[in-house]
Amino acid sequence: MPLFYQAVEETFKEIPDYRPVFWYVNDGSVDGTLAAIQQLQAQDADVHYIDFSRGFGKEAGMYAGLQNAKGDLYTIMDADLQDPPSMIPDMLKEINNGFEMVGAQRTNREGEPPVRSFFSNLFYKLINRISQTKIVPGARDFRLMTPKVVEAVLAMSERNRFSKGIFGWVGFRTKYLPYQNVERQHGETSWSFSSLFRYSLDGIVDFSDAPLTFVSWLGLASFVGAAIALIVIVVRALTYGDPTPGWPSMVSIFLMIGGLQLFAIGILGRYIGRIYLEIKHRPIYVAREIK
Template identity: 70%
Template sequence: MPQSVAIIIPCHNESENVPLIYQALMKTFQTDLTQLQPQIWYVNDGSTDDTLAQVQHLQDSDAQVHYIDLSRSFGKEAAMYAGLVTAKADYYAVMDADLQDPPAMLPDMYAALQEGYDMAGAQRTDRSGEAPVRSFFSNLFYKFINRVSQTQIVPGARDFRLMTRQVVDAIVHMTERNRFSKGLFSWVGFKTKYLPYQNIERQHGETSWSFTGLLRYAIDGIIDFSDAPLTFVSMIGIISFLGAFAALIFIVIRAALYGDPTAGWPSMVSIFLMIGGIQLFALGIVGRYIGRIYIETKQRPIFIARKIK
């Protein structure tokens, strides 16, 4: 009996891409991965178009197609988790529906697992077709998080990967609500091989990731895998205190030697505003961490499925 592989595909308004990714996957499995039995799991993440109808149409003609219809949009991270925790297979793959993750890489990923690797991932080597500003901040994010976090994230690594059941078991046992999958994949360890490929633009539709959304995602990743922001604001507090103490000594000595010719209220107001701004900045960072703790203590489910079939 052939081994099975579950392909997890989060979908948010991907009606045009649903049949295309299915056709590409079937071509790959019928020509290059005949030794594996595929299960294609579409996770409908609160789509407002006819994504679900397209998936149901495919399921009517192919029993290998399954879907999880979430009760609302919980985000890509939750949709990925829903697929991983629901599907039962020997191997698991995660990929986007927009064909930016080429199914033609799956045979090489499978070959890597046969070589003894536990996980094979795709690593984008260029960002052609992407806005320069977006590429700049993306590269800056990888450099920063790898500097401040003990969990190293490969620059350009995609969520697209093929994993053994052992890796998936480790992933799904981490039930945190605030999920940064790139970090989780690296944190669990295991023997991993990254396969380079050039950037591919999405087939149809517009990406749901805005610059603001990506920025929030990056901040979440930094907070989830590093306490460097807390250390940073602590250092700012220490530097501010030492600077203020040195200034106080200088003012006292100057007043003793030369008197106090000016009242100095404008400079005092500026100093108060600066220190107040630093305090609010520090409180904002601390508040982000406390907010994370607050959300986790509620223990709400990561996702709610309206229907699984």
Template identity: 55%
Template sequence: MELLSVIVPCYNEEENIFDFYNELMKNEQFFEKRGLEIEILYIDDGSKDKTADKVKELNARDPRAHLLSFSRNFGKEAAIYAGLKTAKGAYAVMMDADLQDPPSLLPEMFQYIDEGYDSVATRRVTRKGEPVIRSWFARLFYKIMNRISRTEIVDGARDYRLMKRNVVDAILSITEYNRFTKGIFGWVGYETKWLEYENIERKKGETKWSFWKLFLYSLDGVTAFSTVPLAIASIMGVLFCGFAFLFIIVIIVRKLIFGDPTSGWPSLVCIISLVSGVQLFCLGIVGQYLAKTYMEVKKRPIYLIKEEI
């Protein structure tokens, strides 16, 4: 018998704990037929509702359901890392508790594992149910990332992924504090099969990802897997220095030939404001990388455990 670790990050998902379990257990016959034992690792990311209590109730019914509860909200990236670190199985699969990651895909995913793939990942081919502006920015992010980074990040990629033990160990070897798992998956490589499916809206509860949180998350991805923004800041600095030098020459020549003093303080104010804005923008880019470095060198733990069952 081989062990399959099912990792389920949770934040305020009390309504979905039992629903997810029931949906997963529809594959029980497949698990038995393939010779798989399972452990279900619910990672409670500092929930403010009764998520932990619901998992405890489930554990009383089925000891295969385990709880790992954080001392506070550390974020989904920390929950994923904790789940992978706790997982003992020869295989590990990550799934959201809101059932947007259909457990019914597991039999097909194992078929590709048997064919020799190291991992099987999923991606959404539609974004039905999402606000249009949010979908547009999401697609734009993936386009930009794949242009400025050598690490491939597939458009619509979900965290729903089945992995062999060697892939899990490779991911765990990356112990950086500022984690962007979608990029880490691509960086470690290995043979990956992509499964496509249409977007499934969550049945209960509300999404925890606001537009602002997604924007900050995208910045984490850019700074974690590309240094192109730093190069852009340098190029803009060179261009504006060249522009300023040419402008000085034009003013000197104009004065010598026409004797016309330089006038137009409003235009001067606009130019100063523009250049100052560019400087602050470039300084902000450098600050983002410096902030990430600052967090890394402090060596704080990625998460802290309050309770484990």
């Protein structure tokens, strides 16, 4: 936390007309994170924090920060310095040029495993093909926003959040500034491959109904294929007879149809599960302390 605070303070020396107000979100951390934030707050009255009652995830943390902060402009940043504070002055210039949201876009993924980079690129290609909401490849949550943008983002109070999609959906005049990937300065990522995969699925389900359309066409294709196969079997039996019982082929067909049905039910279950969680109207986060 002190390293991040110092880096931001150093950056704002370049833009003395602006003063940063910090809102840290402690997402259920059990190490010395909260104590470090409280120590910073004792030194600077512009340091605030939100201490979650447990870990609610990054999406809830961003929502909480935007909801509680008050300012002329807003930015979201990871405290591990993967989001370079040195970009803030350039973002501010674009805001003054008339843009309402200026984001950071990674141009490379150096330091990441090749498999993760491959699937990340595949995800962006897939979701931009099936979704009407444009999601910029390599875009980070790190961005500078006007109050109007933040108000629109907070108005989308859905519990299952995919902020990259939300930022694209709300629109506004937006520009992305490219930058080279920056290695994490401290700490370790909590994002495993499986958690990133689930997060990607959430993004697809939240911003596209293409999977439902896909299983509908898959079911139709399966029905047509089965009908053609049945006609072929009947014609062959009438023409050549059927001396050999056809239980192996029947079992294969049953397994194929059953697998397609389970696959379709699984996709439907994802959407129904999202509806179930939304109608509970649970809060996006619960804070132990906001100070």
